[in-house]
Amino acid sequence: MQHVTAVVVTYNRIDLLKECLQALREQKVDRDTQLDIFLVDNASTDGTKEWIDGMVSAGDAEDRRIYATHLAENTGGAGGFYTGMKWAYEHGADAIWIMDDDTIPQADALQKLLDGMMCAGNEVAPQDEIGFVSSTVLWTDGSPCQMNRQHYVGQEVTVSGKGAEESALTLQAVDSATFVSLLFTRVAVENKGLPVKEYFIWGDDKEYTLRISETYPCYHVKESVAIHKMKTNAGSNIVIDDIERVPRYFYAFRNDLCTAKRHGTKEVCIYFAAFFLNMLRILFKSRDGKKMRIATMWKGMTAGMRFAPEIGGWKQ
Template structure:
């Protein structure tokens, strides 16, 4: 039986208790943004049982900022400072591990450049008895509705850019992706699919994790605004959609990490060389468009090619294996 065969259409779990939830935050050298997020958690009602902060070896005053909130946050704060910068992927993997080890029933993942709507946890908890992998909505920096590509074209392993943005009377839409800027996930799913893969470092890690979750449960995005982005990002306004500026590091990992996705697809028997290759070509083309029209430069293409080159090493690595289920890890 495959994971897809075991996937229930809908799951009813226990009633939601805010104290069983943990907010897991990943931060790196952005103490000002982190402070704003923690101030929003201070105003939350209800509050989660724990707040876990994973600090990716920041060199600013992040540690002091965290300690300044310990007594005033109104919930238990756990601070985990990494020895090195493990990227967003490593940070979220560690944050989820800490939250899981705390016994959390629900884990709410966040970057440091958002703030929580005061009743955000109550809004997410409203859906918790029904679903086990939930994504709320976000306001953008300017207060507009932030659109997130909640579905992927599975054979291509790329987001579907024009999936409908509106909701019907049900208040939710089924998704097969994920975003660590607000993913709300039940520990049973984490047990089954394991921790997020830290090898991605940045990019595609949350899409992959959300896709894995959608294979074992009904994953949804709900019509509830629960977060607000607090950092402005340069964008190209295409009318109905926007394309954000990027960086050379992102360009490299966008292409390199296609190889990790390929390995997961192969391990689950869903890999089509032709269609996946088309998805990689479309991704490359999108990054060229981002360079030319958002950042208005031709410099940076070398990082795309370097990512493809290093991805071939991952694709041919005989020691590569997917992240194990936590149930399997516990049994060893």
């Protein structure tokens, strides 16, 4: 029996959480796969705690065991995934499938990831353990989700599926992806540690997937599909984003510099080139809040010069 734990991090989005959980309960997987669900409530105040507690006590008709933890404070996506993945590892998961509460995986999304992981291990990289496999992420209208594109480092490879449907799968090597329907192997988590919880939000997925892919081959399984129910289909862009969201970019500029420092001088130079290009774009293209946008960038960058949280093992 293969044990998979799905980790969902949620914060004050009870309606989306209900939809996400229903999609997880409806996953069609082989009989030798046990799917458990672990919900990480980041101190929600909208009734999420009470609803989750009801779900946990009621159990699941499909034998999907549901577990949960309620954090005392909002630790952001980074803290939530740290907590959830640590719990899954400590409770014996063979693979850990992670997503936010606004992620709606199609019914065969997990099985396609499992098939892709097995095919990669057997055919594409037979001498290597696999780090992670990721799904295709679409927006609500079926178009590619701009915020959730993988970074490719290899050509597409077509393999024959070995799972329930035995259909062809398209795999493409990646070195980074976002935390929207990623399936990690136990060995990768054990040997490369957990996400950096101090990142809070933004950039934690890039840092962690780059860390995994430094050692293990990782792939995008294109036939595995999840819908990301974001309000708009737009990537992160401090130049044009709504003014009320601008303070959040502090974490992006702080965390990205921290990650760049870990990867050497070239990445730091790329960071600063992009930094000053964004400043120019704000000056010439932003419709409002130019001073606030630049101040946020500067605050994040200067904090990033000192920011160096420790990366330890899974017991950190």
